[in-house]
Amino acid sequence: MMNTTMQAVRVTEYGGPEVLKVETFKKPAPKPNQILIRNHAAAVTAADTFLRMGTPRLGRLFLGLRRPKNPIPGTGFAGVVEAVVSEVTDYLPGDRVCGESLFGFSSYAEYLVVEQDAVITHMPELMSYDEGAVFCDGAVTSWNFIRDVANMKSDQRLMIIGASGALGTAAIQIGKEMDLHVTAVCSSANAELVTSLGADAFIDYKTTDYTKLNERFDVIYDTVGKSSFRACKAILKEQGQYVCPVLKGELFVDMFFRSQKHGKKAKFAATGTRKVVELRAMLLELMEMYRNREIRMVMDRTYAMNEVVQAHQYVDSGRKRGNIVLSMEL
Ligand SMILES: NC(=O)c1ccc[n+]([C@@H]2O[C@H](COP(=O)([O-])OP(=O)(O)OC[C@H]3O[C@@H](n4cnc5c(N)ncnc54)[C@H](OP(=O)(O)O)[C@@H]3O)[C@@H](O)[C@H]2O)c1
Known part of the structure; x- marks a missing residue:
């Protein structure tokens, strides 16, 4: 029987890393023009920690006054297309993709859905999921x-x-x-x-x-x-x-x-806040640089999903070198 649930990180309120909890969620289902991604890695960024804290406070006007509106944090993702609906023409099940969900968040999860014309692209063959997740x-x-x-x-x-x-x-x-x-x-x-x-x-x-x-x-x-x-x-x-x-x-x-x-x-x-079409164009140019070996991602540490609190504590330290990843595979 098909699994209809997934593990993901829930953010319960604004605050320190301890507000992040791993919980069981309903697996998302793609709507017209959307792609369901089996996520392998999510970027854990300095921006994620500011969003977790709800600082600067003015940002709460958009993100949720009392608590984050979106229960699953994270924006950078990399994984494999699990399913598409008929309107999707650019991606097929099995494609390796990475991108940025922007204000849709939801990347600290085993599955996420994104629009096919979102900030997303196919990953170069040699790129790891960890690198793909942090690229944006x-x-x-x-x-x-x-x-x-x-x-x-x-x-x-x-x-x-x-x-x-x-x-x-x-x-x-x-x-x-x-x-x-x-x-x-x-x-x-x-x-x-x-x-x-x-x-x-x-x-x-x-x-x-x-x-x-x-x-x-x-x-x-x-x-x-x-x-x-x-x-x-x-x-x-x-x-x-x-x-x-x-x-x-x-x-x-x-x-x-x-x-x-x-x-x-x-x-x-x-x-x-730049237009999605502009961000995707930047991502495509940078991917070309990656293919030409003109840019590489510097990877520091990879954490398992149930170590999300430690991952945020490390980013909060201000000492990370390059990038941090939350792996859905560990
Ligand atoms: N506006 C935007 O579009 C946008 C987009 C993405 C991110 N951001 C923001 O950009 C900021 C940077 O993110 P990041 O992930 O690149 O930061 P980061 O990786 O957390 O930066 C950590 C690095 O900064 C160095 N560092 C710490 N204090 C320093 C100092 N006083 N002088 C020089 N270097 C110092 C540390 O090196 P040492 O250990 O050697 O000191 C460490 O390697 C975050 O605030 C994030 O929210 C903004």
Whole structure:
């Protein structure tokens, strides 16, 4: 008899990692234009932990005022197509796929359904499910920031703060593919990692105050939001930009009051709010880079579903190197 249930992580309220519990759910059924995926791996991202905490609080207006509206967290997934309904033309049962469910969440689960025209693609033969699950986090976000938000051109100088994280490790490789000069900022524990990914220079933020360098940068990409436009202004070139994916009140003040019309600028963007068709196009371009061995995902730890609390605790530590995965196979 066909199994009609699945195991998934339920988020019961906003709070620490302990609000995540593994429970039995009804297996989802695909509707017209949807694909049912037997999920093998889900990304556990820094953004997931902010959503779990419900911070910044303004976000709760969209995510649920008292508790998350969607009971199953997670957005990055990779697995095998289990079933399609007649309208689906691009995917067949057995296809290996990965993608990002955006505000549909639900990837911390053994099964999920997504629209066939969602942010989804076939996985290259050599790509593991773990790599596929995390691909839309660091790679797509850093592609958006470096290429579209900062509009960088070859030979420009890029500083990446948080170069050893998910966004940072992808950003180094994207920067080198775009022929940028890349300076990576992280602790000395990760110096070898960022250099192996192609960084031209490395700065240990624990021993060097990079805001006092004599060098000037076209773009400072603060992936972890640990610095600020004000602190970095002195090391930006005349038209230089401080771009940051971490939502903070100070960044908004910088963007609207301290950025100069014709000079140095501070910028924030929420990649997940871009049009699905644009996100899918970015994913496809990056997959081509993966096929050409121009980008790889840096994998740190893989946790079983029943270790979801430990996975979130590790991400909360702020020390992860690259990416973390929740495996449905362990
Ligand atoms: N707006 C968007 O579109 C968007 C999309 C995705 C994610 N995000 C956000 O982007 C942020 C970054 O995510 P992530 O997953 O890349 O982060 P992460 O992987 O958690 O970053 C961890 C890394 O940051 C390094 N680090 C910690 N403190 C540092 C400091 N003071 N200076 C330099 N490096 C430091 C650590 O290296 P050491 O151990 O060596 O210090 C560690 O390897 C999150 O806040 C996430 O929510 C935004």
